[in-house]
Amino acid sequence: MDLTRQHNGDVAVESDSETANRTDGDTAIVIGPGVVDSGPEGPLAKAAFFGLAAKRIVEYRLVHLRGSMTKNQLDQLAESVLIDPVEQWWMHRHEHVAPSTQGQVSVVETGLRPGVTDREGAELVRAAAELGVEVVAAAVAKRWMVYGDLEEDEVEQLAERVLHNPVIERWAPGELPPSHVDATTSAPPTELVHLSGLDNGDLEQVSRYRRLGLNVDEMVAIQKWFAAENREPTDAEIETLAQTWSEHCSHKTFRASITTPDGEIDGLLDTYLRGATDTVAAPWVESAFVDNAGIVHFDDRFDIAIKAETHNHPSALEPFGGANTGVGGVVRDIVGVSAKPIAITDVLCFGPDDLDPAELPEGVLHPSRIRSGVIAGVGDYGNKVGVPTIAGAIFHDPSYTTTPLVFAGCLGLLPKGSHPTEPKTGDFVVTLGGAVGRDGVGGATFSSQSMGVETALVAGSSVQIGDPVVEKGLIDLVVAARDAGLYNAITDCGAGGLSSAVGEMAASLGADIDLAKVPRKYSGLAPWEVWLSEAQERMVMAVPDPVPLLALAERWGVEATVIGWFSGEGRLLVRHAEEVVVDIEVDFLHRGRPRLHLEATDANPARLPRHPVEAVGSSIEPVDALKALLGHPSLRSNEAVVRTYDHEVLGGTVVRPYDGVAMDGPADGTVIVPPGTEGATPLQAVAIGIGAAPLIGRHDCEAMAWAAVDEAVRNAVVAGADPDRLSLLDNFAWGNPTDPETLGQLVAACRGCYNAAIGYRAPFVSGKDSLYNEFVDADGTSDPVTPTLIITAVGVVPDVEIVPAVGVVAAGNDVWLLGPSAGVLGGSYLDEVTGGDKGGHVPAADPDAADRHRQLHAAIRERLVVSAHDISEGGLAPAAAEWAFAGRLGITLAVANTHSPYELFGEGPGRYVVEVRPDDADRFAELVPEASRVGWVTDDDRLRIGTEIDVSLEEVGIAFTSQQRSFSAPPPTTSESDADTAAAPDGDEATESDVIEAGESDAGESDASESDSDASDIGESDAGVSDAAAPDAGDTDGAQSSETDEPTEDGA
């Protein structure tokens, strides 16, 4: 114990009338024991990284209270809601001193900046009121005791770089004043922006200076419009236009006309994405590309809403908050089409975990820090908002170091015809959710610009932290309001805040808004800041009668405020009490932006193979190649990450991301029964597949798009989805589209999307492009992201009972192979693990793949498929290894040409391995004529492929999970941990360090002592994993069903 005093917990009861014991004004109390974080991502390790010789860093909770209370009341408050009676103690801050025996100690306090969402502080005020204690303001902060001989400037460095996050926090040596916001600041007035008479250069400068992100043509259009109005624009007006016309909100690149060597393209969106959807004309599409999310048919009663978003720029700066609000935003997109969210997806792209810090450009966070923060941020939001995070992927590549990518997706369920979309003249504008602050002002324009050293400093305020509990309330309220038919239109407040949300809703009618009515977190906000604030967790509705809605909102504990009405006059009129701050014709706002014109080079710059002669695979032993592939940072197990996401909440989950006997086998697609649809017969489900092929994109972006669509389709089909009821989402993360070569690659990818969507009869229903993903360093050198396209396929599983198992199920069953190797290794992971860029051609688009998907589905539908796995990155050998590992049974394959790397490791569209009972062989062969029987499931623990590969599942497990996975030894006992460490009261930091630790160690070096110690640090005894579930087959609930495909539905 590092502190000598412990509170003894026995508190004298004193009369409230004893004024001598009354506290008035500010009180600060410290809660212990402190957390000593000595993990590899802990403050001590980070301090060492910066050469700061701290010996020990202990973190205490610090609670600021403002109010008037007796000693007894303070005791009551502390004992009732602030400390844990078994583990914690508290004391006044002035009593909290370090013991002199420990050597030199420095005290630093860190806390949220005033105005940053502090839920704990707000709840503490509420809890105090419940207890009858008068607390008017409360804030929760941290107090750090730093032991070691540090100079003053070293302590300062430690605080600056390690102990606080400057985006949302501040710090002070000794005592930091509480972050309560004084309510007296007066708002700055609305200002005019002088545009008249400015030439193009001046206009460009205004745009740059105000960080509007508008180009010269756009600035000129604005200048002209206001000249015709005979006045200058206000700051609120110019910001409104910048937000509305931003890439983020208007997708101007995807709507631009593009000149290519092959001719003119009249908008990528209309030509290729919506173009494919129109051509396919799928009857199951209810709404595509017109709303916050795509909407598709599920059954006679319900539709499914789907959407995926990017949140790259914020995540690069503040990984936790960026990813957190990314998830919150896409969940709100789903709520914005009146749907109840039912599943979250996340695809993450990071630089290498083991990147030498010396190679990091200035202003860039280390990939491992971004990774741990993003993962914690994704998990935190999904877990708390109560939506299962059930599908995703993590890619690692050096090119993502400066431009990490975060794709977050969401699915929702809504009754047919329940989503109204037409505001009516006279409807009231009602905001729902939290109050506004200076949060993220300018987020839409920020996210539409390139990142640079400067951005990290300037855009600090563009990043926020989310409050998933408020969002959970919003979901419940919107669902209740929808079912009661209380609104005529709804949208979420995302980038651009009210300016975008109200602006969009009022796009034809116009609206009259009074900003004075908008609830604020604190005073002192300029009107334009209220209008643009990106405070999270807010929705806007068009409501004919606010009374029942406001009552419902109160019932659900959601703040609801009428801020104006839809005027029908075609002008967006925004007032702040008496003062008019925005008065723009909606026609100009929404249809006045001059169309962008762009140039693209040859739309497939890298079409020709760089190395016409394949030179891959001859230099590596097949077993070594297999292990290297299983352990590749982008292919290895992410189970440790997935275990920090709640993938079970709502009770609909059928197939998890890691599933199988010991829940550590990678599933291809994941499956859920949408909560609320239970009871139907047959019970349908939704399968989600995700595809991406960034390595192929290095050679050929058109082929990459096809490969990504095929992978997403495969993953959904293998999970039981009907390939004739699939819908797709596209998410592009690209560089600067004004660079003709970058744009050429984008054109190629869009064309690939178009061809694949037609080829598979799978329409795109929504998407999102994130452009300008490039990092401009101090010298002005631009480093664009690897072109990255993520495809999400969502399909309907006609009957949940047909869903195949993850991992092979029974020895003696046959293994069938469906789909040929493409016979090329360009853009393959074998190429990557053997040095890269030696491969020739990439897998070509294969129109026959669609047939194979349909054949497999026919067999799944007849319940002939016991289990199946798609052949994906790395080819046949890793697929078979993962599949055997997931089922803890051996597989023997006798494919032809196993000496050929094409056969073992070649990739290509439409390929599967399938487990079928011998009795079903004839019928399976009839339904899947292209499949061939290539092997069988064995009851030992070995994977054998021809004579080339013979490995134990234990070796497979070690390679895949980077950890020792014993199959027989009893699990080691978890060692007693340090009492201080164990008491971690604040999950986030600890979570970050542990997640990174568990997933970080490199597979190829699993016997290196470092990764071993990592594994034992968190007590990850994997013997326990296999032990826990492997014997399930002979589980004590007895009756292992002999016919494994006939589950019983108890109580359904």
Next chain:
Amino acid sequence: MTVSPSVLIPIAPGTNRDHDLAMAFEAAGAEVAQHPLQAIRSGDVKLADHQLLALPGGFSYGDALGAGRLLGLDLGGWFADQVRDARARQMPIIGICNGFQALVKAGILPGGPPESESLSGSRFDSEGWRPKRRSPYDASLTANSNGQFECRWIHMTPERSDSVWIGSLSQPLRCPVAHGEGRFRAADLSTLNQTKRVAFRYSRPDGTPAGGSYPLNPNDSDGDVAGLIDHSGLVLGLMPHPENHVFSRQDPQRRRAVGGNCLPLFLAGVEAVS
């Protein structure tokens, strides 16, 4: 003809497994009434009109100030009288995950010895706040030892008991845990063992205790304790989510074993009041 018993499921801000719990009780033959806490507080909804109380999982009040703490404050504050009356009428009560945390933070679980305990078990009921005295019955749920939120399937084995909830159970149940603060800490575990307050322990598939080993015991709980009952056996609280394994389709091992094996827990509760 019997009328199905009604289960009241209160929804605090941040509660998120209410749907799951409702589904489990419906599968067990009960009617469910899901209401925001506010509707109970305002008097629109009364606990006395229902036969069971079920506190679902989630992040009530965002886990601010500790998981279950502020919901515990509600249970021991404005809601305490209704809960006390219900317990006096032998109403079975179940709290899962966050609901369990709230029952523990409110002092209802494990509760003190029967003779000394007021029925509410609350430290801040209508008699006014009484300062906490250290007791061998003190217990808490704190952050998982590995410091992270943990979602994984576990086995938990019921203790021998005549509790209405678990008295009829004998086999290990399989279901997921999903929590960051589920580490059970007891001031004196032997007191709880002797007074039969332990309802479930994390175990191996064959029912033998996990022996503290991760991930069988996913959070490093003292004594592998996964759930508690009070002295009457009417109040059950547990960290794992049996409500997420009442149907075979929810079972990851559905092709390898018989699924839905947590349904009997809910059947037992419903049967007790039928």
